[in-house]
Amino acid sequence: MYKDYTINQFKEYLDSMVDNLFARKTAVLDSPLFEEDDTFSNEYPKDILSEIKELFIEGFFSYMTYGYEYGKTNLIFSGYGSDEEYPVMIRVMVSHGFDNRICYYIDPEDIHAISDANPVAICPYAQTDIMDALLTGVEPHFFRNVCSISENMFNEIKKQLSIDCMSVEESEEIDAILNKVKLNDLTRKFKQYGKRILVEERRQWLKALNNYSVQDMANLAENLIAMTSFERHMTFSQESVGGPIDLAVITKNNGFTWLNRKSWYHHKDVGGRYGKFGI
Template sequence: MTAEIVIINQHGVAMAADSAVTIGNQKIINSAIKLFSLSRTEPVGIMIYGSANLLTIPWETLIKLYRKNNTSQLNNLKNYGEGFIDYLNSQLHLYSDEQQNHWAESRIRDIYNYIIEQIRRELTELQTKGASIDDSVINTHTESIILEYLGVLQDNIQIFQGEIDQAVIDRINTISAPLIEMIFPFTSSKPSIRDSLARVAQLSIFNCSPINSSGIVIAGFGELDIFPSVITYEIYGVFNNQLLYRIREDKTIINENSRYMRSDIIPYAQEDVVRSFLDGIHPELYKYAMDFTEKTIQQTLADPLLEFKNPIDIKVLSKACADSLKQEIERYMTSNLLSPMLDMITALPKDELAGMAEALVNMTAFRRKMAFSSMETVGGPVDVAVISKGDGLVWVKRKHYFPGELNTHFFENYFK
């Protein structure tokens, strides 16, 4: 896991990233490099979060190969983002069919494990309440959870750009069939459930699902840009010789119009502490409060003394009341907490941008350190860079895995 921040205003953009990387479920190393310059001479930076590799190749390797082979100036930041994606597409020969199948198998297995865990949790709750568990109950809950997850996948944006022909579907089915047999052996007499599981496997490849994805954040200026921009990609993997990715519109700011400049603070990966700072309430507490409010209103309206006897009316009215409260709280948070913060961000000079970005990452690290029930998944030295039109990419804080005075040839070779 990780914590990263981009703060953008008219003066430039600050990027900050921690150094923690989780290996397996327990081991944490605080020396990972997640922030790079995308060009040796141009004002463009790139950060990575989520999975550190694209299949088997580290992102650091791919970024530095791109940087070595692409030295031209581009007109705007969009061109840099598109150029990096085009470069990745040109390198798909590095991934064999076996590696692509292994990626798909890993992705499908993770989703199947998530589904089976949900089934176990529901059945355990039923058992705790004294209900008897038989094959009929198991199959009913299994089918319900699978159909619910199918709905989630169907609602997501499609990332598979090529033609979805029968050969692609057959390839996915061949990968998923042994996983179904291994993880869901109790469905052997239920072909309809197995068909749904096969469909889950297909949609996990065709549609975006954040499991084991990588985030790529590109920020800075193109040659014709007056103000900085930020583009965020989620890259899922490679299958059928296709790079599977999408643009995160909610974390992308393109400032092409010189008459209007948007300033913002964009957190990545572990966002809860930063969102608490910006919004004035922890996201989990906010969700709990809204769910509790809706449930309380529903129970109140269901009181026998009231005239609402129709369960459908009660549900509609309780949701309407909860939605009204939610809208009012979000309006208050935006106008009284978030907007004043963004107004202040607009005027920050470059050094203050860097200081704030580093402080927000350190806040997240400190919160993880103080949480008794969670691992310190954010920590280590914080790398900080500021990118401006006049100065380019300037490192404010940067760790090296080697002493600079012993490796002067590294810095001499960098611009060759």
């Protein structure tokens, strides 16, 4: 969404653009081919376009305002505000720019604030599958795969029992018993039980992290990224994670501090001096 940007401001900015667009759409009707045809007046489509102009602008405004899910990127902001005693991390979804404004969205669930009641947090972003597997002890799609396999096995067992029955009466009796089994309910309960396991496993990590030093927490973050890179390499996946890792910490007293950072050199700079991307 756009902050402090009204529909009237949007209309004012877009008004001339829409007029030019509609003018191009009706220009073809001004050709001599339509002059002799009284049943199709040049003014008729122009009147229609004039009527729908308001709806067009309002619909476009709605799309531009709430269409942040399309082609979005994420920005992570972390640190201390002037009034915060503890750090806060916020993920902002940025979609596009329009009229010198940025369309963005902040999900309240993506605001992680450290407090006395919530002293630690682990917040992976982007490619989180390997990190989640380590922190929860389970591969991300494990429960979904188990539910799918269990459903297929149940149907196969049901089918096989029907085949092995000696009579039609036995087959119908077995079907009646198995049909009482609510597979969806079992799947739901299994997922709920699995979710409790994941929450407890992650809680153990957070409990241990509470005793980590700043350096230990930084090392954990670096190793989580390195493990993701290693998995991509070993499984011949697209190696979208890898290379040197930038590592920094933010503390209340010292602010932003680099622990490890890569240096960018210009590709023609054989002398080893920093290029235009040097940091």
